[in-house]
Amino acid sequence: MELPKEFLSKMKDLLKDEYDDFLRSYEEPKIQGLRVNTLKVSIEEFLNINPFQLERIPWVNGGFFYQEEDRPGKHPYHEAGLYYIQEPSAMAASEMVDPQPGEKVLDLCAAPGGKSTHMAAKMKQQGLLLTNELYPARAKILSQNVERMGIKNAVVTNEAPSKLAERFPNFFDRILVDAPCSGEGMFRKDPGAREEWSLENVAACAERQSEILRYAAMMLRPGGRLVYSTCTFSPEENEGVISQFLNQDSRFEIEEIHVYEGFDHGREEWVSNGAENIEKTIRIWPQQVRGEGHYIAVLRKAESEEPTKWKYEDGLKDQKQLKDFFQFAKETLTYTPKGEFIIFGDQLYLLPDEMLSLKNLKVIRPGWHLGTIKKNRFEPSHALALSLKGDEVKNKWNLDKNSPEILAYLKGESIKAEGPKGWYLVEVDGYSIGWGKLADGVLKNHFPKGLRWMGV
Numbered sequence: 016m017e018l019p020k021e022f023l024s025k026m027k028d029l030l031k032d033e034y035d036d037f038l039r040s041y042e043e044p045k046i047q048g049l050r051v052n053t054l055k056v057s058i059e060e061f062l063n064i065n066p067f068q069l070e071r072i073p074w075v076n077g078g079f080f081y082q083e084e085d086r087p088g089k090h091p092y093h094e095a096g097l098y099y100i101q102e103p104s105a106m107a108a109s110e111m112v113d114p115q116p117g118e119k120v121l122d123l124c125a126a127p128g129g130k131s132t133h134m135a136a137k138m139k140q141q142g143l144l145l146t147n148e149l150y151p152a153r154a155k156i157l158s159q160n161v162e163r164m165g166i167k168n169a170v171v172t173n174e175a176p177s178k179l180a181e182r183f184p185n186f187f188d189r190i191l192v193d194a195p196c197s198g199e200g201m202f203r204k205d206p207g208a209r210e211e212w213s214l215e216n217v218a219a220c221a222e223r224q225s226e227i228l229r230y231a232a233m234m235l236r237p238g239g240r241l242v243y244s245t246c247t248f249s250p251e252e253n254e255g256v257i258s259q260f261l262n263q264d265s266r267f268e269i270e271e272i273h274v275y276e277g278f279d280h281g282r283e284e285w286v287s288n289g290a291e292n293i294e295k296t297i298r299i300w301p302q303q304v305r306g307e308g309h310y311i312a313v314l315r316k317a318e319s320e321e322p323t324k325w326k327y328e329d330g331l332k333d334q335k336q337l338k339d340f341f342q343f344a345k346e347t348l349t350y351t352p353k354g355e356f357i358i359f360g361d362q363l364y365l366l367p368d369e370m371l372s373l374k375n376l377k378v379i380r381p382g383w384h385l386g387t388i389k390k391n392r393f394e395p396s397h398a399l400a401l402s403l404k405g406d407e408v409k410n411k412w413n414l415d416k417n418s419p420e421i422l423a424y425l426k427g428e429s430i431k432a433e434g435p436k437g438w439y440l441v442e443v444d445g446y447s448i449g450w451g452k453l454a455d456g457v458l459k460n461h462f463p464k465g466l467r468w469m470g471v
C-alpha cells in the first residue's frame with residue numbers, strides 16, 4: 016500500500032520504537048465489524064439466529080467482528096435493521112458519550128450515522144436525538160439509516176453548526192463531535208483518504224475542528240458531556256485541538272473515563288501548550304487492537320446557573336387532518352401512537368419530546384415518520400414498519416430468511432397470501448422489514464422502490 020511520504024516521516028518521528036509495528040499494521044487486511052441494533056433485537060436473540068461467523072469486540076456490548084465472506088450487507092436481516100455495519104474502533108466513541116434514555120443528545124457531524132444509530136439504541140427510543148449533517152447528499156443517507164434502524168426519537172437536520180448553535184444554546188445533555196478530519200486512521204480502508212492527504216490539509220482540518228468544537232460548546236448545558244473524536248493520528252487535530260479549546264474555555268475540563276484494554280492515552284509531548292490532563296484522552300492504534308486508528312476526548316462543562324429560554328415546537332393544534340391516520344391506526348395497529356404530531360407537506364410525523372422550534376432550519380426528518388396523508392386515506396411509511404414490533408400490529412406476514420418469498424419481497428414483487436384485507440407488517444423471521452397490502456389473495460409489495468434488490 017502506498018502511503019504519503021511526508022505522513023510516514025512524521026509518524027516515524029512521533030512513534031520512534033513503535034513505528035515498525037505501526038507500519039506493519041498496513042499489511043494486515045482491514046477489520047470488519049457490525050453492531051447489533053438492540054432497538055430491534057436483543058444481543059442474545061441475535062446470537063441465536065446469527066448466520067455469520069462472529070467474534071465479540073471487547074469494547075462494545077453487541078459489537079462483533081465478522082469475516083469478509085459473511086457479506087452481512089447483503090442479507091435480509093440488514094434490510095430489517097437488525098445490525099449496523101461499523102468499523103470496530105468507531106464503536107468506542109458512542110460508548111463514551113453513553114447517552115441515557117430521556118436525555119437530549121446532539122450528534123453534530125453525523126453522516127452516515129454509525130454513531131447516531133448506536134446512541135439511539137442506548138437511548139431506547141426515549142428522549143431526543145438531534146442528528147445533523149452539513150452536506151445534503153450525506154444527510155439523506157443518514158436519514159435512511161435512521162429509518163432502517165427503526166429509530167423513533169430522532170430529528171435529522173442538514174445544517175451548519177453555527178446555525179444550530181443559535182437555536183439550541185445550553186440545550187443538550189450530551190454532544191458528540193465526530194469531526195471531519197484528515198482520515199489517517201482510515202488509510203487501510205479508504206484509498207481516497209490516502210490521495211487527499213497533505214500537511215496543508217491537516218492544518219485546515221484542525222482549524223475547522225476548532226470552529227465546530229466552539230459551536231458545540233455553546234449548545235451543551237452546564238454539567239453536560241461533550242465527546243470529540245476523529246479517525247486520524249495527527250496531534251494537530253487531536254491533542255492540539257483539544258488543548259487549544261481547553262486553554263481558551265475554562266468552563267471545560269477533561270473527564271476521566273474507563274479505558275478498555277488495548278487503548279492508549281493522549282500524548283502530551285506531541286503538542287506545545289498541552290492542556291491539563293490531556294494524557295487522559297484516548298488513542299486507538301491499529302497495531303494495538305483489531306480496529307483502525309481513532310482519537311477520543313471526553314469533556315465536561317462546569318455546572319452554572321445560565322438562564323435560557325427555549326421556544327418549543329408546537330404540534331398540530333387542529334387534529335381534523337389526522338382522521339385518516341387514526342382510522343388506519345384503529346384498523347392496523349394494536350395501539351394508537353400519541354404525542355405532538357406535525358405535518359410537513361403531506362407527511363405526518365410525531366415529534367420527539369422536548370423538541371425546540373424547527374422554523375427556518377433545514378430539516379430532513381422532523382421525528383418519527385408515520386406516513387403520507389392522501390385524499391381520504393392514510394398510507395403508512397417504511398419508517399413506521401421498521402419501528403414496529405409484531406405485537407403492535409393486527410396483521411403480519413412472516414417470511415423465512417432463506418425463502419424465495421423474502422427475495423421476491425425485497426425485489427419488489429407481490430406475494431401470494433390469504434387472509435382479511437388490509438395492511439400487513441411483513442417480517443423476516445419475526446422482525447419487521449416493510450409493508451404489504453393484502454387483497455384478493457395477493458400481498459401487494461410496499462417495500463420502497465429505492466431500496467429494492469436489483470439484479471439478485
Ligand SMILES: C[S@@+](CC[C@H](N)C(=O)[O-])C[C@H]1O[C@@H](n2cnc3c(N)ncnc32)[C@H](O)[C@@H]1O
Nearest residue numbers: 124125126127128129130149150153193194195
Ligand atoms: C467523521 S465523519 C462522521 C461519521 C459519523 N459520525 C458516523 O459515525 O457515521 C464527519 C462528518 O462531518 C461532516 N462535515 C464536514 N464538514 C463539516 C463542517 N464544517 N461542519 C460540520 N460537519 C461537517 C462530513 O460531511 C462528515 O459526514
